[in-house]
Amino acid sequence: MRFIFKTDYDQDIDLAPHTGYFWSYGLLTAALVAAPFVFGNYFISQLVFVFIYAIVGVGLMILAGYTGLASLGHAAFLAIGAYTAAVAQKYGVPFPVYFLLAGLLAGLLGVLVGFPALRLQGIYLVIATISMGLLVEEILARWESVTNGNEGLRVKTAQVFGLEMTRDGVGFYFFCLAVLIAVLLMAMNLLRSATGRAFVAIRDSETAARSLGVDVASHKVKAFAISAAITGLAGCIFAHKMSFISPEMFTLTLSIEFIMMILIGGAGSLHGAIFGAIFVVMVDPFLTLLKDDMPGLLASAARLVGVGADNAALLQETLARWASAAGLKGAIYGAVIMLFILFEPHGIYGRWLKVKLFFNLFPLYKQATFVRQKTYMKSERGR
Amino acid sequence: MLDLIQQIVSGVALGCVYGLIALGFVLIYKATEIVNFAQGDLMMLGGFFAFTFIAIVGLNYWIGFGMAIIAMAAVAMLAERVLIRPILGNPQFSIVMATIGLGYFTRSIAGMVWGTDDLKFQTPFSSGVLRIGDLVLAHDKLSVIVATIILCIALYLFFNRTKLGTAMRATSENMLAAYYMGIPVKRVVAMVWAISAAVATCAGVLLAPITFVHSNVGLALGLKAFPAAVLGGFGSIPGAVVGGIVIGVIESLAGFYLPEGWKDAAPHIVLLTVLMVRPEGLFGVYLAKKV
Amino acid sequence: MSYLQAQNLSLQFGGLKAVNDVSFSIEKGEIFTIIGPNGAGKTSIFNLISKFYRPTSGRILLDGQDVTDVPAHRIAEFGVARTFQNIELFENATVLQNLLVGRHRLNRTNLWQELLFLPSVRRSERAHRRRAEEVIEFLGLEAHRDKLISGLAYGVRKIVEVARALCSEPRLILLDEPSSGLNAEETDDMSFWIRDIRKELGVTVLMVEHDMSLVSKVSDRVLALNYGKVLTTGTSAEVQSHPDVVAAYLGA
Numbered sequence: 001m002r003f004i005f006k007t008d009y010d011q012d013i014d015l016a017p018h019t020g021y022f023w024s025y026g027l028l029t030a031a032l033v034a035a036p037f038v039f040g041n042y043f044i045s046q047l048v049f050v051f052i053y054a055i056v057g058v059g060l061m062i063l064a065g066y067t068g069l070a071s072l073g074h075a076a077f078l079a080i081g082a083y084t085a086a087v088a089q090k091y092g093v094p095f096p097v098y099f100l101l102a103g104l105l106a107g108l109l110g111v112l113v114g115f116p117a118l119r120l121q122g123i124y125l126v127i128a129t130i131s132m133g134l135l136v137e138e139i140l141a142r143w144e145s146v147t148n149g150n151e152g153l154r155v156k157t158a159q160v161f162g163l164e165m166t167r168d169g170v171g172f173y174f175f176c177l178a179v180l181i182a183v184l185l186m187a188m189n190l191l192r193s194a195t196g197r198a199f200v201a202i203r204d205s206e207t208a209a210r211s212l213g214v215d216v217a218s219h220k221v222k223a224f225a226i227s228a229a230i231t232g233l234a235g236c237i238f239a240h241k242m243s244f245i246s247p248e249m250f251t252l253t254l255s256i257e258f259i260m261m262i263l264i265g266g267a268g269s270l271h272g273a274i275f276g277a278i279f280v281v282m283v284d285p286f287l288t289l290l291k292d293d294m295p296g297l298l299a300s301a302a303r304l305v306g307v308g309a310d311n312a313a314l315l316q317e318t319l320a321r322w323a324s325a326a327g328l329k330g331a332i333y334g335a336v337i338m339l340f341i342l343f344e345p346h347g348i349y350g351r352w353l354k355v356k357l358f359f360n361l362f363p364l365y366k367q368a369t370f371v372r373q374k375t376y377m378k379s380e381r382g383r
Numbered sequence: 384m385l386d387l388i389q390q391i392v393s394g395v396a397l398g399c400v401y402g403l404i405a406l407g408f409v410l411i412y413k414a415t416e417i418v419n420f421a422q423g424d425l426m427m428l429g430g431f432f433a434f435t436f437i438a439i440v441g442l443n444y445w446i447g448f449g450m451a452i453i454a455m456a457a458v459a460m461l462a463e464r465v466l467i468r469p470i471l472g473n474p475q476f477s478i479v480m481a482t483i484g485l486g487y488f489t490r491s492i493a494g495m496v497w498g499t500d501d502l503k504f505q506t507p508f509s510s511g512v513l514r515i516g517d518l519v520l521a522h523d524k525l526s527v528i529v530a531t532i533i534l535c536i537a538l539y540l541f542f543n544r545t546k547l548g549t550a551m552r553a554t555s556e557n558m559l560a561a562y563y564m565g566i567p568v569k570r571v572v573a574m575v576w577a578i579s580a581a582v583a584t585c586a587g588v589l590l591a592p593i594t595f596v597h598s599n600v601g602l603a604l605g606l607k608a609f610p611a612a613v614l615g616g617f618g619s620i621p622g623a624v625v626g627g628i629v630i631g632v633i634e635s636l637a638g639f640y641l642p643e644g645w646k647d648a649a650p651h652i653v654l655l656t657v658l659m660v661r662p663e664g665l666f667g668v669y670l671a672k673k674v
Numbered sequence: 675m676s677y678l679q680a681q682n683l684s685l686q687f688g689g690l691k692a693v694n695d696v697s698f699s700i701e702k703g704e705i706f707t708i709i710g711p712n713g714a715g716k717t718s719i720f721n722l723i724s725k726f727y728r729p730t731s732g733r734i735l736l737d738g739q740d741v742t743d744v745p746a747h748r749i750a751e752f753g754v755a756r757t758f759q760n761i762e763l764f765e766n767a768t769v770l771q772n773l774l775v776g777r778h779r780l781n782r783t784n785l786w787q788e789l790l791f792l793p794s795v796r797r798s799e800r801a802h803r804r805r806a807e808e809v810i811e812f813l814g815l816e817a818h819r820d821k822l823i824s825g826l827a828y829g830v831r832k833i834v835e836v837a838r839a840l841c842s843e844p845r846l847i848l849l850d851e852p853s854s855g856l857n858a859e860e861t862d863d864m865s866f867w868i869r870d871i872r873k874e875l876g877v878t879v880l881m882v883e884h885d886m887s888l889v890s891k892v893s894d895r896v897l898a899l900n901y902g903k904v905l906t907t908g909t910s911a912e913v914q915s916h917p918d919v920v921a922a923y924l925g926a
Contacts, residue, residue: 009803012770013796070476116655119662122475123418123617127609128658131651134606138651142644186789193788193795194774194781194802201775204764211724211758212842213750213779222785252606256483263480268766331495334488338466341481345473375472376559379416 015188032177036170044173048241049281051176052234057261057273058187059230065268067223068203070126072255073133077228079140079250080106081235086153086245087146095158099236106232107225114224118217133255141247152246155239167241176237183230187270199223264340266347275348287329295319385517390639391632396524398631399531403586404608405623407579412617413542414551414575417478421486422583423605428489429455429584430596431497438504448588452581459580460573494598501595508592523592530589531624534582539620551575610654616667677702677878678846683732685718692718694902705872705879707889710899711923716882717759720848724756725749750779753845757835763823769834770819773806776841809840813867829860849881853888861888868892
């Protein structure tokens with residue numbers, strides 16, 4: 001058990017309560033830096049996707065988790081970032097410039113969305129963001145002179161100061177990792193300062209925040225802008241990773257995936273965004289595993305148990321057919337969301353914290369520490 | 384002129400479908416303040432059930448229709464019991480996400496069970512038209528309009544004039560207080576989901592002759608039904624139907640008179656504009672916090 | 675010269691006049707209490723002064739300045755802070771975090787400085803923390819500093835409400851029923867704190883209160899309200915013996 005003895009205000013202001021954090025996160029960072037030299041291309045490619053989704057997750061967490069403004073339209077901000085990159089590249093704008101421009105333009109859209117959103121509460125805001133997302137997708141498909149409509153745009157490899165950053169290369173991997181770390185640090189800085197506290201205040205009680213001098217309107221718009229800008233930066237990276245973008249890659253389904261990422265990872269913490277990103281990116285490889293390997297494995301297991309060879313073969317065949325059915329990914333997505341909300345409302349990070357607490361308190365941990373109380377629904381209208 | 388009326392009628396029929404789905408949203412919202420994003424998928428499932436009863440089992444249309452409603456009510460009550468009831472105290476947004484998950488799940492399972500092709504079955508409204516002068520109104524569209532009006536009136540009276548309806552509204556305000564007042568909250572919520580699924584099934588079955596039954600119809604229509612419900616103001620039953628009709632008519636006219644692509648964007652543009660001017664929707668009530 | 679002047683304030687909701695031509699003035703350093711039956715318009719007056727509502731007519735002058743048209747989030751800059759009758763704390767945050775939000779109006783760092791957490795931001799954070807600690811010490815909240823609000827008892831929450839309001843270094847504090855829900859001992863403590871707020875911090879106090887013993891103990895002047903109209907103003911003893919007040923509110 002570790003006791004933190006506080007002697008200085010700085011200990012509360014610092015990012016980490018004790019030096020153990022530096023060791024563990026340092027090790028993690030070192031592992032991530034070493035990864036491309038140890039693991040194969042596929043794994044590294046998946047890690048880059050995790051980074052991209054994690055960056056979006058941080059952005060969305062600032063808006064939804066910390067300011068309480070739910071948005072089902074973040075695919076639109078990703079799209080703006082991606083298209084800014086692709087179009088700017090066509091005009092020969094250098095990479096560092098259009099990288100920042102992607103964030104800026106997405107942030108501008110965030111401001112544009114933020115102002116009208118001031119008047120909307122709860123479910124109205126969610127649906128307005130859905131509409132906004134669909135509109136942006138539609139505009140991207142129709143504005144053919146700029147975006148090439150549904151034909152899509154090719155994105156060439158990024159050129160930074162004359163060096164090429166291929167989408168599968170080590171340089172790109174480190175760039176993504178650097179952006180993720182930078183965004184995480186900025187988000188953490190935001191949260192331990194006045195603006196971050198104001199965001200959380202707005203989520204919990206707008207009235208009280210207003211009476212304490214928090215300009216609720218301006219902060220809400222800021223939250224939208226920051227969230228959108230971060231997502232825009234991720235969009236630029238996304239465009240390079242995919243090397244081809246078209247409007248149908250930025251649908252409502254993607255926005256839902258982002259929110260799902262937050263909820264599964266654990267809403268209300270930056271760790272949640274990371275865990276969620278890992279989870280969401282792992283679903284596809286998992287499904288492939290399920291389709292290719294599982295029927296065989298289960299059939300062998302059945303044979304071991306004593307099921308006859310014919311039955312085992314039949315089992316394998318049915319499983320294979322079922323596993324490759326078109327709808328399985330959707331069914332698993334749906335089932336996972338439902339199971340998480342039912343059993344792990346605080347997400348993976350919540351479970352991680354509980355496990356950590358168990359080890360911290362060992363052997364004094366009590367099993368009933370986290371028994372859930374029955375909660376009753378109270379109207380959220382007029383909050 | 385004739386074209387215009389034709390388009391408007393088409394739009395009204397389409398809007399009535401949106402309105403029926405929106406009605407389902409509003410019903411569940413009025414009783415539990417949850418927005419059931421799986422409503423469109425319930426509609427789709429209702430259509431599939433009807434297809435099974437009518438085309439595969441071979442029952443009479445009306446009997447098959449009735450059976451589909453009963454089956455869907457059962458499915459909805461099951462979903463409510465397993466998924467919604469345990470999480471009722473959670474923040475609204477996570478419950479909404481749970482229903483989104485339910486929608487995904489239902490859609491995928493339906494696709495796996497019934498396949499992904501368009502399915503059709505015989506209905507008394509599939510063919511046949513009503514002629515008023517030069518106007519040609521297809522029976523399938525008329526059936527949707529008539530059914531919507533009947534359901535809207537019936538549900539409005541139910542929610543505002545009966546004790547059970549008042550009990551449902553009370554539950555959505557403060558569930559704990561409703562428990563204390565002797566309202567059988569669990570039964571009320573289950574009933575509301577059953578009614579909502581029944582309405583969705585009506586929509587699905589009546590829609591079958593127009594769009595046929597396939598697993599993606601729920602998502603596409605559900606997405607358009609949101610603007611309808613929000614436009615009408617989320618707590619209002621006539622509002623849902625009016626909102627649906629407005630969206631349907633705008634979409635129909637936009638598809639006919641405006642260039643390609645506006646058809647899908649127009650409802651959303653209308654929605655965002657209305658929300659700017661009147662954030663609580665046409666019939667909604669603006670609630671401000673009282674300190 | 676009076677510190678707060680309410681001139682002919684009226685607040686009308688449709689046909690209902692919640693506040694009907696109310697005028698009063700409060701001197702600097704005074705403890706001024708508004709009493710009256712429920713529905714008399716006391717909280718409405720509070721809401722008018724803290725700019726939660728805009729008056730249908732009338733003016734509010736704070737230290738000579740007309741603040742009638744100041745928006746809600748800017749009244750804190752004028753040194754006005756309030757507590758809420760139904761506790762409006764930030765449930766998912768700790769007591770300390772609530773108090774630090776209370777310091778918001780005194781914050782001088784901007785977004786860009788904060789994103790990079792420059793040394794100026796760190797200095798500002800330390801200063802805010804120091805001042806919040808002073809308030810914690812003043813009200814005896816040391817034991818609860820890092821506890822989440824959702825786990826605190828009602829009495830402690832009321833104290834945190836007052837603490838948060840004090841963190842914004844107000845010159846006028848509005849206490850909305852500070853003793854409601856508190857037992858006798860806690861009410862006693864509250865009466866000491868209210869007097870200390872005036873004596874040690876030099877803050878003018880405007881209160882709404884139902885507990886007459888508390889009113890008598892701490893108030894300099896009292897205003898009695900009924901149906902949105904002023905019945906009488908005066909010292910606590912004068913008001914409590916006034917026949918109209920007795921008839922409308924206090925009983926024989």
